[in-house]
Amino acid sequence: MIALAEGALWPALTRADKIFALVVALGAVGLVFHGRYAAEAGSALVIEAMGAKPVTYALSSYGRLRLAGPLGETEIEIGPKGVRVVAAPCTHKICMRRGWINRRGDLAVCVPNGLVLRIAGAAPVDAVVH
Amino acid sequence: MKLRRPGDVARLGLMASAAIVLFVFESLAPKPLPWMKLGLGNLPVLVSLLSFGSGPALAVSAVKLVVGGLLSGGLAGPAFVIGGGAGLASWLVMVAVRRVAGPLFSVVGLSIWGALAHQLCQLGLAYVYIGQISLFALVPLSLISALWSGGLIGLLAWWTLAQLDKIGWIDRR
Numbered sequence: 001m002i003a004l005a006e007g008a009l010w011p012a013l014t015r016a017d018k019i020f021a022l023v024v025a026l027g028a029v030g031l032v033f034h035g036r037y038a039a040e041a042g043s044a045l046v047i048e049a050m051g052a053k054p055v056t057y058a059l060s061s062y063g064r065l066r067l068a069g070p071l072g073e074t075e076i077e078i079g080p081k082g083v084r085v086v087a088a089p090c091t092h093k094i095c096m097r098r099g100w101i102n103r104r105g106d107l108a109v110c111v112p113n114g115l116v117l118r119i120a121g122a123a124p125v126d127a128v129v130h
Numbered sequence: 131m132k133l134r135r136p137g138d139v140a141r142l143g144l145m146a147s148a149a150i151v152l153f154v155f156e157s158l159a160p161k162p163l164p165w166m167k168l169g170l171g172n173l174p175v176l177v178s179l180l181s182f183g184s185g186p187a188l189a190v191s192a193v194k195l196v197v198g199g200l201l202s203g204g205l206a207g208p209a210f211v212i213g214g215g216a217g218l219a220s221w222l223v224m225v226a227v228r229r230v231a232g233p234l235f236s237v238v239g240l241s242i243w244g245a246l247a248h249q250l251c252q253l254g255l256a257y258v259y260i261g262q263i264s265l266f267a268l269v270p271l272s273l274i275s276a277l278w279s280g281g282l283i284g285l286l287a288w289w290t291l292a293q294l295d296k297i298g299w300i301d302r303r
Contacts, residue, residue, distance in 0.1 A: 014234060016235050017242075028274045031269060107267055109265065112208070
């Protein structure tokens with residue numbers, strides 16, 4: 001099972017290893033390109049909070065919003081560059097590191113605070129609250 | 131779980147404690163990117179899988195998750211459930227690949243399989259919690275992450291096994 005060559009510094013990668021790694025890498029690159037190709041500039045922000053109906057805002061309605069979640073308030077900003085999370089109550093701040101999102105299908109997710117920010121296509125009105 | 135040599139329990143205990151230490155160390159260490167977590171705690175799991183077999187590897191993985199979860203305060207939270215499920219999936223896939231493909235894959239390939247299962251299961255379980263299909267837009271990132279972390283952990287496991295082999299530490303099953 002393990003090829004342990006005496007004194008070797010580099011493991012003996014099998015052919016299957018290399019093919020498998022290549023397939024995974026190509027799959028990832030293919031999916032990224034597919035996403036990029038299909039992605040267009042979005043025009044609306046959809047906020048999906050846990051246990052609530054999605055709320056839609058136009059990307060042109062600049063300003064800051066405070067969203068309540070199980071952990072506390074997440075503050076987001078809608079600006080010329082898109083949408084970003086400004087402050088979050090969670091430990092890892094993954095949503096904040098996501099930075100600006102502005103293309104259709106782009107996501108900023110905060111799992112601990114049960115929040116998904118998604119960029120969508122056309123929004124004919126400034127804000128729709130369901 | 132079958133351990134052959136009298137010292138195996140001690141060796142396995144050492145693996146489990148190494149897994150806990152690495153797990154906690156990694157949760158404390160700063161991460162350049164949140165998705166780029168290496169999964170250092172899986173190194174002892176992988177080493178156990180190759181030197182003691184599937185049962186002991188699962189034991190090391192479970193001890194790592196429960197004690198690591200206790201120490202980092204995340205026990206029974208969503209992150210624990212997601213991590214536990216993903217750990218189980220990763221173990222299952224590695225054991226299956228090892229059984230089916232045999233010597234076709236080296237430790238590095240095996241580790242990438244495990245990392246891939248871990249990442250995709252993590253995403254699936256996060257979907258169960260959040261319930262938004264849009265989460266699956268993160269799949270390409272997961273693949274890259276699995277390749278990089280799985281590959282690196284696999285290399286580290288290979289080097290560890292090579293050193294352990296020199297001192298007659300492992301049984302090679």
